Amino acid sequence: MAIRTEPVTINIGPQHPSTHGVLRLRVTFDGEVIVDVEPVFGYLHRGSEKLAEERNYVQVLTLTDRLDYVASMTNNQAYCIAVEKMLGVEAPLRGQYLRVLAAELQRAASHLVATGFLLQDLGALATPLMYCFRFREKILDLFEMLCGARITVSYMRPGGVFSDAPPDFWPALDDLMQEAPHLIQELEQLLMKNEIVLVRTKNVGVLSAESAIASSVSGPVLRASGVAWDWRKMDPYDIYDRLEFDVPVGERGDNYDRFRVRIEEVKQSLRIVEQCRDEIHPGPVRADVDAEAIDLVLERRGEAEKPLAEGPVRAELPFVLRPPAGAEAYGRVEAPKGELAFYLVSDGSIAPYRCKIRSPSLINLTVLRELLVGWKLADMIVTLGSIDINMGEVDR
Amino acid sequence: MTPFLQENVVFREVYCFLGGNEGNASWCGGDGLLPGGFEWAAYFAAGFVIMFILVNAALLGAAVFVWSERRLLARFQARRGPNRWGPWGIFQPIADLLKLIIKEDIVPNAADRLAFTLVPIIMLMALLLSLAVMPFARNTYLVNLNVGILYIIAVSSMSTIAIFMAGWSSANKYAMFGAMRGVAMLISYEIPLVLSLVGVVLIVGSMSLVSVVEAQTVPFLLVQPLGALVFMLGISAELNRTPFDILEAESEIIAGYHTEYSGIKFALIQAAEMAGVLAASGFLATIFMGGWSGPFWSGQLGAFWFLVKLAGFVMLFIWIRATFPRLRIDQIMAFAWKFLLPLALINFLVTAVQVYFFGFYQGDVPGELTRNELWIMAAINIPVALIAIGIFGRFSREKVRVPEPVFQNIAPSPRTMEVD
Numbered sequence: 001m002a003i004r005t006e007p008v009t010i011n012i013g014p015q016h017p018s019t020h021g022v023l024r025l026r027v028t029f030d031g032e033v034i035v036d037v038e039p040v041f042g043y044l045h046r047g048s049e050k051l052a053e054e055r056n057y058v059q060v061l062t063l064t065d066r067l068d069y070v071a072s073m074t075n076n077q078a079y080c081i082a083v084e085k086m087l088g089v090e091a092p093l094r095g096q097y098l099r100v101l102a103a104e105l106q107r108a109a110s111h112l113v114a115t116g117f118l119l120q121d122l123g124a125l126a127t128p129l130m131y132c133f134r135f136r137e138k139i140l141d142l143f144e145m146l147c148g149a150r151i152t153v154s155y156m157r158p159g160g161v162f163s164d165a166p167p168d169f170w171p172a173l174d175d176l177m178q179e180a181p182h183l184i185q186e187l188e189q190l191l192m193k194n195e196i197v198l199v200r201t202k203n204v205g206v207l208s209a210e211s212a213i214a215s216s217v218s219g220p221v222l223r224a225s226g227v228a229w230d231w232r233k234m235d236p237y238d239i240y241d242r243l244e245f246d247v248p249v250g251e252r253g254d255n256y257d258r259f260r261v262r263i264e265e266v267k268q269s270l271r272i273v274e275q276c277r278d279e280i281h282p283g284p285v286r287a288d289v290d291a292e293a294i295d296l297v298l299e300r301r302g303e304a305e306k307p308l309a310e311g312p313v314r315a316e317l318p319f320v321l322r323p324p325a326g327a328e329a330y331g332r333v334e335a336p337k338g339e340l341a342f343y344l345v346s347d348g349s350i351a352p353y354r355c356k357i358r359s360p361s362l363i364n365l366t367v368l369r370e371l372l373v374g375w376k377l378a379d380m381i382v383t384l385g386s387i388d389i390n391m392g393e394v395d396r
Numbered sequence: 397m398t399p400f401l402q403e404n405v406v407f408r409e410v411y412c413f414l415g416g417n418e419g420n421a422s423w424c425g426g427d428g429l430l431p432g433g434f435e436w437a438a439y440f441a442a443g444f445v446i447m448f449i450l451v452n453a454a455l456l457g458a459a460v461f462v463w464s465e466r467r468l469l470a471r472f473q474a475r476r477g478p479n480r481w482g483p484w485g486i487f488q489p490i491a492d493l494l495k496l497i498i499k500e501d502i503v504p505n506a507a508d509r510l511a512f513t514l515v516p517i518i519m520l521m522a523l524l525l526s527l528a529v530m531p532f533a534r535n536t537y538l539v540n541l542n543v544g545i546l547y548i549i550a551v552s553s554m555s556t557i558a559i560f561m562a563g564w565s566s567a568n569k570y571a572m573f574g575a576m577r578g579v580a581m582l583i584s585y586e587i588p589l590v591l592s593l594v595g596v597v598l599i600v601g602s603m604s605l606v607s608v609v610e611a612q613t614v615p616f617l618l619v620q621p622l623g624a625l626v627f628m629l630g631i632s633a634e635l636n637r638t639p640f641d642i643l644e645a646e647s648e649i650i651a652g653y654h655t656e657y658s659g660i661k662f663a664l665i666q667a668a669e670m671a672g673v674l675a676a677s678g679f680l681a682t683i684f685m686g687g688w689s690g691p692f693w694s695g696q697l698g699a700f701w702f703l704v705k706l707a708g709f710v711m712l713f714i715w716i717r718a719t720f721p722r723l724r725i726d727q728i729m730a731f732a733w734k735f736l737l738p739l740a741l742i743n744f745l746v747t748a749v750q751v752y753f754f755g756f757y758q759g760d761v762p763g764e765l766t767r768n769e770l771w772i773m774a775a776i777n778i779p780v781a782l783i784a785i786g787i788f789g790r791f792s793r794e795k796v797r798v799p800e801p802v803f804q805n806i807a808p809s810p811r812t813m814e815v816d
Contacts (some may be wrong), residue, residue: 010569018647032573032725121647123638123722130473196639196721377573378724381648 007035014043018121018381021391025380032376037369044395052355057083057158057321060355064342065152067359068393070113073106073143074335076156081237082331082342083158084287086323094283095160096238101276102146102155103238103333104269109139110336111220111262111269114388118259119191121385122200128191135183138176145169158321159287173277180270188263201256205371205383208253215367219338219360221387224261225253231334243275255386262388320350337361337388357396361389405535406449407442414438450538454527458671459489465670465714472718493663501659504567511565515558516657516664522554523668523675530678531606533688533698544605545593548679549586552634555668556582559643559653562665566656574652577725578643582634584732589630591740592623595747596683599765599773605679609687614770617684621781622743624684626736631676633728635669637713639720640728677709678702685709735788742784746777 013024022043028036048067052060064075077099084090091099116132140150146165147155155162191197207217212225222229230247232240248264250257325348332341338360347353364387371383414429414437430438463478463486470477478485503512529544531537541547556579563575597603599619600611608616617624633640644652654665681687685705688698723731754769765773 008569017650032577119721123641123645123647124720125469125638125717127469127473127718130475134474194721196723199727200721200724376724376726378642378645378648378722 005030012380018117019384020117020389021394023384023389023391023394025384027377027380029377032378034372034375034377034380037372037380039365039368041365041391041394044391046396048396049355049357052352054351056350057323057352060352061157062152062154065154066392067357067396068110068335068337068340068361068390069151070390071106071110071336072151072153073102073155074333074340076154077103077238078331078333078335078340079342080156080158080331081333082329082344083321083323085329085331086327086344086346087158087321089159089287091160091238091287092284093239094164094280095285095287097276097280098146098161098165098285099156100238100240100243101273101280102143102153102161104272104276105139105142107336108266108269108273109136111266112136114336114385115187115259115262118255118382118385118388119197121381122197124191124197128187131183131187131190135180135187138179142169142172142176145172157286160285162286164285170277173273177270177274177277184263184266184270192260192263198256200378200382201254201259201386203252203254203256204375204379205255205386206253207367207371211367211370212253215363215370217338217364217367219335219364220258220261220265221338221364221367223247224250224257226250231332231339235332237331237333239276242279243272245272255382258386258388322346322348322350324348332358335360337390337393338364359393359396361391361393365389365394406446410442410445411438414441446538450527451524454524454671454674455667457674458667459493461670461674461710462489462492462666464710465717468711468714469718472715496663496666497660499659501661502656504656506567507656508565508567511561512656513661515562515565516661516668518558518561519555519668520664520671522551522558523672525551525554526675527678529605530675531609531682531687532702534695536688536699537606540604540606543603545597545603545608545683549590549593552672552675553582553586555634555672562653562657566653568656570649570651571653571655573649574643574645574655578636578653580725581640581642581728581732584729585630585633585640585736588626588732588736588740589634591737591744592626592630593683594740595620595623595743598744598747598751599770605682605687608683609689611765612686612689613767614774615684615686618774619770619777620684620743620747621778622739622784623747624680625781625785626740626743627684628680629736630732631680632713632716633732635672635676635713637673638717639723641722642725642728645722673710673713674706677706677713680709681705738788739781739784742780743777746780747773750776 007028007030009026009028011024012027013019014022019025022041024040024043026038026040027034046066048063051063055063061076061079064079065072067075080091080099112132112135116129116136119128120126143153143155144150146169147153147162149155207221207225209225209227212222212227217225218229226249228247228249231237232245233247245268248261248268250261323346325346328343328345330341330343332339334340339358340360341358343354343356343358344352345354368384368387371387372380375383466488467477467484478488481487481491503509526548528538529541529547531540559578559582560575563571563573563578566572596608596616599616600608602608602611636643642648642652644654646652649655654662657665681702685708686701687705688694688702690697690701690704694701750773751765754765754773
């Protein structure tokens, strides 16, 4: 007698322990096997793009913190690069070094969160998560020294960074750099040779290089599929062309490769941080501008009416910026999750006319169905974790 | 009056104190409080007293276990753990329990109320029943059943039914998933679990746990290494502990079969699970580590030795829980059928041959093996275990190669940052 079976549809999320935020997946199962997946999102939509049109250029910065709240430094960086392109200014060297340093620390922190939660999804009761978070906490402590905030940092500004690092930042960074190799090695020893982790992640959720490129996936997900593509190398921004680092690339594009690439990128990030620490020179951290050469309006309160001094006017970039009408810029960085870009259009007012955000999480999420169909429920959670999405960025 | 219960000291004392007058039980030999004809009252009172002691010991043990697990897990995870109420947070389980009792006890509308309510009762009952045959120290046990090992296997598999009842009656898809996984997994693991104990039964020649302890002049952990391994892994699957906790995999199916349970029902399910770990550790200590017998003063310090061994196994369970990720359902089934079952069969075969030859040589019934013979068996069985694990470990698992990550040093392209 044939047993009559029928597929079961389950709404996984938006309230679920491991959908990494308020993602909802409408999944159809045949027993344990996934037949169909449909991601539904929008539960965290805050209208960041529209809000940006109502704020001036520096205020928009605080909105970018809240996109991918696990990696706000790189969000700041992408936005600042876009604004700088519009204005035609460039941050001074020390400012660029500090930016890259902060961004790379942020990359390490973000990858640690991804790795920790991936293992949490595998069912390793919070132990690896705590190990990763212990390391991440030290990085967040450094951010607190830099700008007083840990998560929503708003550290960078168009034309540099908000302020120079305090003197006690550098010894603290040295401490972290001394501890870091040990912490990473501990994590690797605990997990990379764990038979269960290998069996659960190898050859699961394979994404081929062709389909990765076809769906315009970026970041570690793309590199794990064997494509060496990194905006820090392909289109160096800030001072990345002065730094030496390698781009780790996976072999097959399975969950294990994505996981491994992230760990290797943490090592490379620390390598970059080390170079930044050694090469950085004293100097200004925020761009001076020639107020007349670039058609900027200085609206610093009380100072705008001051009689102009003789010679070219040098002043710090003001709080209220007015890029020329019609100026547009596309500022992109290699964020921890992939290519993050801001497309800004100016109409000559103090607020962007349009702010389009290209968020890597949203685009990486589009390959989810391809990765999941045919696998089991337990693999679904792990694969979702290995893509490393952040709902703040997906929904914006 | 069954002879089983007569052997129990507490039962005998209470029974004789109340109903031990002439005309009733002749073996008491003294005056009882109750008049003749009320023997049944004494019988019930004695039963109640002994159940009261056992149930409270089990639940108190579960509370201590909850505390120690939370503290130890916190240590494993570089945290502090509960440390607010009482010295080292020792009263934390009381706070947990109070919280759960005060919470609203929700029964979903679509649920099958009767089955839904019966589940925690059946789970806790199955657990407490299994404690009846556990020897805590010399002459300290509820009953000395001559089918003790069979009894614990039979009683503990009742919880499978409870799990399926929970999944079905909750009218929740996650619960159903957990229950389906649970039934598939638990039934598979029953088989190696039972087979792993056959070697012990062959050596001892009895299924009574008291006889098992008395026969252990050498710990059966050494004589039956394969049996101990299979039993340990099988029982941790029965207990839904990591890496076999797919029934309640919180990152996949919320809380599995007990997703819909709250309040006191959830507390009872948790108590059953926690006390289940204690019971499993107790049986491991009894069957494979010699129970109450210790290096010295086994008679007086029996309970102490038993608790030390039990605590060791509990620690091992917590350690495993803190360390390992979870397996997938097909991998778990493959582990049971391709790895544990062959190991259990090898153990059965080797032990049967050994017991036959030693019994033959001795010329009397097997079951009275001497200390030297047990050492010889240990010397044979440990290499056999290692070889068998090596062979079947290789066959049963997928080939896993760890590649080194490839580094690509791309030449940076010239700088292209310009004003558009």
